[in-house]
Amino acid sequence: MKFLHTSDWHLGRQFHNVSLLEDQRVVLEQIIDYLKQQPVDALIIAGDIYDRSVPPTVAIELMNQFINLVCGELQIPIILIPGNHDGAQRLGFGAEQLKQAGLHIIANFEDMLKPVVIETEQAGEVAFYGMPYNDPETVRHYYSEPASTHDDAHQLLCEKIRQQFKPQQRNVLISHCFVDGAIESDSERPLSIGGSDRVSHEHFVDFDYVALGHLHQPQKKGEEFIRYSGSPMKYSFSEQHQKKGMTLVELNRDGFVSATHIPLNAPHQMRIIEGELQQIIEQGKSDPHAHDYLLVRLMDKHAILDPMEKLRAVYPNVLHLEKPGMLIGVDQDMGKARLARGEFDMFKDFFLEAQQSDLTQEQEQAVKDVIAQLVRQDEP
Amino acid sequence: MKFLHTSDWHLGRQFHNVSLLEDQRVVLEQIIDYLKQQPVDALIIAGDIYDRSVPPTVAIELMNQFINLVCGELQIPIILIPGNHDGAQRLGFGAEQLKQAGLHIIANFEDMLKPVVIETEQAGEVAFYGMPYNDPETVRHYYSEPASTHDDAHQLLCEKIRQQFKPQQRNVLISHCFVDGAIESDSERPLSIGGSDRVSHEHFVDFDYVALGHLHQPQKKGEEFIRYSGSPMKYSFSEQHQKKGMTLVELNRDGFVSATHIPLNAPHQMRIIEGELQQIIEQGKSDPHAHDYLLVRLMDKHAILDPMEKLRAVYPNVLHLEKPGMLIGVDQDMGKARLARGEFDMFKDFFLEAQQSDLTQEQEQAVKDVIAQLVRQDEP
Numbered sequence: 001m002k003f004l005h006t007s008d009w010h011l012g013r014q015f016h017n018v019s020l021l022e023d024q025r026v027v028l029e030q031i032i033d034y035l036k037q038q039p040v041d042a043l044i045i046a047g048d049i050y051d052r053s054v055p056p057t058v059a060i061e062l063m064n065q066f067i068n069l070v071c072g073e074l075q076i077p078i079i080l081i082p083g084n085h086d087g088a089q090r091l092g093f094g095a096e097q098l099k100q101a102g103l104h105i106i107a108n109f110e111d112m113l114k115p116v117v118i119e120t121e122q123a124g125e126v127a128f129y130g131m132p133y134n135d136p137e138t139v140r141h142y143y144s145e146p147a148s149t150h151d152d153a154h155q156l157l158c159e160k161i162r163q164q165f166k167p168q169q170r171n172v173l174i175s176h177c178f179v180d181g182a183i184e185s186d187s188e189r190p191l192s193i194g195g196s197d198r199v200s201h202e203h204f205v206d207f208d209y210v211a212l213g214h215l216h217q218p219q220k221k222g223e224e225f226i227r228y229s230g231s232p233m234k235y236s237f238s239e240q241h242q243k244k245g246m247t248l249v250e251l252n253r254d255g256f257v258s259a260t261h262i263p264l265n266a267p268h269q270m271r272i273i274e275g276e277l278q279q280i281i282e283q284g285k286s287d288p289h290a291h292d293y294l295l296v297r298l299m300d301k302h303a304i305l306d307p308m309e310k311l312r313a314v315y316p317n318v319l320h321l322e323k324p325g326m327l328i329g330v331d332q333d334m335g336k337a338r339l340a341r342g343e344f345d346m347f348k349d350f351f352l353e354a355q356q357s358d359l360t361q362e363q364e365q366a367v368k369d370v371i372a373q374l375v376r377q378d379e380p
Numbered sequence: 381m382k383f384l385h386t387s388d389w390h391l392g393r394q395f396h397n398v399s400l401l402e403d404q405r406v407v408l409e410q411i412i413d414y415l416k417q418q419p420v421d422a423l424i425i426a427g428d429i430y431d432r433s434v435p436p437t438v439a440i441e442l443m444n445q446f447i448n449l450v451c452g453e454l455q456i457p458i459i460l461i462p463g464n465h466d467g468a469q470r471l472g473f474g475a476e477q478l479k480q481a482g483l484h485i486i487a488n489f490e491d492m493l494k495p496v497v498i499e500t501e502q503a504g505e506v507a508f509y510g511m512p513y514n515d516p517e518t519v520r521h522y523y524s525e526p527a528s529t530h531d532d533a534h535q536l537l538c539e540k541i542r543q544q545f546k547p548q549q550r551n552v553l554i555s556h557c558f559v560d561g562a563i564e565s566d567s568e569r570p571l572s573i574g575g576s577d578r579v580s581h582e583h584f585v586d587f588d589y590v591a592l593g594h595l596h597q598p599q600k601k602g603e604e605f606i607r608y609s610g611s612p613m614k615y616s617f618s619e620q621h622q623k624k625g626m627t628l629v630e631l632n633r634d635g636f637v638s639a640t641h642i643p644l645n646a647p648h649q650m651r652i653i654e655g656e657l658q659q660i661i662e663q664g665k666s667d668p669h670a671h672d673y674l675l676v677r678l679m680d681k682h683a684i685l686d687p688m689e690k691l692r693a694v695y696p697n698v699l700h701l702e703k704p705g706m707l708i709g710v711d712q713d714m715g716k717a718r719l720a721r722g723e724f725d726m727f728k729d730f731f732l733e734a735q736q737s738d739l740t741q742e743q744e745q746a747v748k749d750v751i752a753q754l755v756r757q758d759e760p
Contacts, residue, residue, distance in 0.1 A: 057469040089437040101477030
């Protein structure tokens, strides 16, 4: 039997004040196209369906269209859990009714122990257990058993689930957590502060497959069958080199067979361009992906008037600009950037660019006087 | 066939900063008890299920428990529309899947034209058409037909629905609107400003029953079969004398048979008590409903120190206090209340109450001087 493992959709996310909804729509359409051509027995979403507990209505509508197509038209069951970005109660409304139509939202501990069982010829009965994201306090409170860390909580919850195992069933776990040693990206929101969010992969070894969510880079951890699918698209510049997509998992009666990365392509990629302004503008003129979401790192050593406007003429979606070439470092104590060139030289560059002429000797002297006066005032 | 018509639940509402959720829970339990003892063929909620478009999670959980019991255990279908307080897109998530389990959320115009058809021996096929609440702009935009008022919009939408009528079916309409001439309460939020929210009952006469929501007082308008169920509990002091509950509707093959008010009783009633402080406190000591939510109108003519604290010793849920006895009216121009007694007399009362002694002659003079000075300053 085959199922698709995805996670971390973050529908409704903004990136540098730009809505990613249309990119997300295209990516979801790619998932639907895949499912139409190569039907699977289930689709898994391992948490963070939405970017926040009260998602914008446009994100809810997009998700609604997706489930209408997948559960309705294609008749492929969806099994999902809330992640740390989702609101479990809000997401879980109508869960009891929705499961009758093939949408399985596992949003509480009772449902966690009632697996979604899918029977196929190749793998017999496969039980999908969803572990809704919860902090350790909630787990401790619910079970009245000690659990101070995410690792404790996972140990406890996995133990509860293992007690439900049936000899004739293969077992899949869906969880939203940070497996110790796995690789982070910039777009994940920490589950807790100070490292107590890490869980050992050892809790998971009795399952036939573990569909993980939370980390945005696709990766396996500890075993071939313990995997993050990663997010379906990039959510930070730090992910520029990550291969985004979903994971096609195959099981048979003996358990895990294979996991295959299926690529997905958002219309705008997120990437970083480094160089001097003129050189970047030149290359932009013939860049086929000029509409990507960009972080531009300008290496020029002199001041430039309105570089954003100049860049956006060729790269319309420059979302962030860094000018490391103009800084020699950041003075930690003062919280101020120190300039690689002196104030006077910077002003001279600026004047030349703004006025298309050099400072006269008198102007030079006047600027120097003003700077000297300001620097004196600034001293303690 | 019989169905229950309710509306305006406003789950999650606050009243003078007090959560009404536990009262709402009790009222919903009364509805469930009724349904257990006298099953009906459907339950209608004519809008304003929640008090706002993003309801608190506790309200969502309460609603979720209700549908699990009614659609799940009791197997009674629920048909509902969003009202002006609800967020239609948010409420409509999963609607396509939920209807398979007997929860019919009619949240858009396509679904409006696909009635929920319930067949019974007594009435044959009954088609329930839900008209989700929308402002005229949305209706105009969706149909590209003129509609500048709620009345225009209702005319248009009723016409669209009538085109779906089938000769063998009885027709029920569910709508959330303000029928012209009906009685308002203080707890309704106006649909629009300046009277353009009124719709004529004439649009509705071709239906066999019209289950209305929006107005909180149970009432019929124009015909016996055009009715507001009213809200299941009071939501303002202005509703203190309203009989709250739901409407049991009976139809047969010829159409409307009867509408019966079924009372519901919130644990805390909202009411107004008028009188002098001492008299109210005396009666409170033996009032079996001392826990009601109260507006107290103090008729005392003299100043009283901390009357709220004194009242709450016997009536713990005094939520609002008025002191008309101390005012002779409100100066419209100045926006200030004019005192029935002079400033000096009021201060004398206050001093006596606070200090348990009269002002000395010197104190009297000092107070009079201060008042005279302040009054002079206040003059234009």
